[in-house]
Amino acid sequence: MVSTLLLLLAGAMTAVTAAPQHVPRAPGHALHVPQHVPRHVPHQGHQYVPQYASDRAPWHVTRHVPQHAPRASLEDVRFLLWTSNNAGDDEYQTLKIGDLNSLGHFNGNDPTVVVVHGFSNHGYEGWPVEAKTELLKLGSYNVISVEWGKLAVAPWYPSAVKHVPQVGNLTAHLLDWLHEAAGMQAAGVQVAGHSLGAHVAGAIGQNLKNFRLPFITGSSF
Numbered sequence: 001m002v003s004t005l006l007l008l009l010a011g012a013m014t015a016v017t018a019a020p021q022h023v024p025r026a027p028g029h030a031l032h033v034p035q036h037v038p039r040h041v042p043h044q045g046h047q048y049v050p051q052y053a054s055d056r057a058p059w060h061v062t063r064h065v066p067q068h069a070p071r072a073s074l075e076d077v078r079f080l081l082w083t084s085n086n087a088g089d090d091e092y093q094t095l096k097i098g099d100l101n102s103l104g105h106f107n108g109n110d111p112t113v114v115v116v117h118g119f120s121n122h123g124y125e126g127w128p129v130e131a132k133t134e135l136l137k138l139g140s141y142n143v144i145s146v147e148w149g150k151l152a153v154a155p156w157y158p159s160a161v162k163h164v165p166q167v168g169n170l171t172a173h174l175l176d177w178l179h180e181a182a183g184m185q186a187a188g189v190q191v192a193g194h195s196l197g198a199h200v201a202g203a204i205g206q207n208l209k210n211f212r213l214p215f216i217t218g219s220s221f
């Protein structure tokens with residue numbers, strides 16, 4: 001949400017042409033939103049990076065960003081699998097829909113937990129990996145992390161949002177296939193997503209053909 005707000009803010013700021021000499025500060029406010037764009041407004045190709053917890057105007061810091069998100073497609077989505085037999089952070093194997101050889105340590109009799117990262121994150125680091133570690137301390141699980149980081153790359157929030165239904169759909173295909181081809185128990189499947197990943201989790205539930213999810217966990221912050 002913050003990111004959407006920032007993009008809206010950046011858009012609104014570039015739309016204003018008036019250029020006052022003096023821009024008042026508002027000390028004590030975490031984010032000072034100016035009414036006008038200052039003279040030294042950065043040219044296209046830069047993005048406003050607001051500074052929180054500062055009395056500096058939000059346009060004070062800029063960095064160069066390309067105007068468009070890097071090319072990425074559904075082929076960049078990977079499904080990373082950890083089990084008790086390959087539990088190390090870097091020991092994940094990659095599940096490929098329709099490829100029985102990719103099943104590796106997957107065990108359909110164990111409960112399956114799918115974790116989905118959010119905007120500007122990755123499935124092979126951070127909380128999905130920590131969740132894997134904690135789950136595998138508790139018992140035998142198939143932990144699948146949906147790695148869609150290339151489609152969720154910052155600062156292109158609208159582009160990430162656009163990919164949410166497709167990533168959810170693809171993950172639903174994976175789960176339908178695991179159910180059909182690898183004997184995954186439908187009753188033992190849990191899906192948990194953070195931020196935009198929570199929306200992906202919802203899209204997974206919508207697109208499943210062969211079974212329904214018992215429940216979905218979504219978290220914001």
Ligand SMILES: *[C@@H]1O[C@H](CO)[C@@H](O)[C@H](O)[C@H]1NC(C)=O
Binds near residue numbers: 165166207
């Ligand atoms: C999901 O994927 C299938 C197969 O690729 C496609 O036919 C369908 O239109 C997709 N649905 C959505 C909502 O993207």
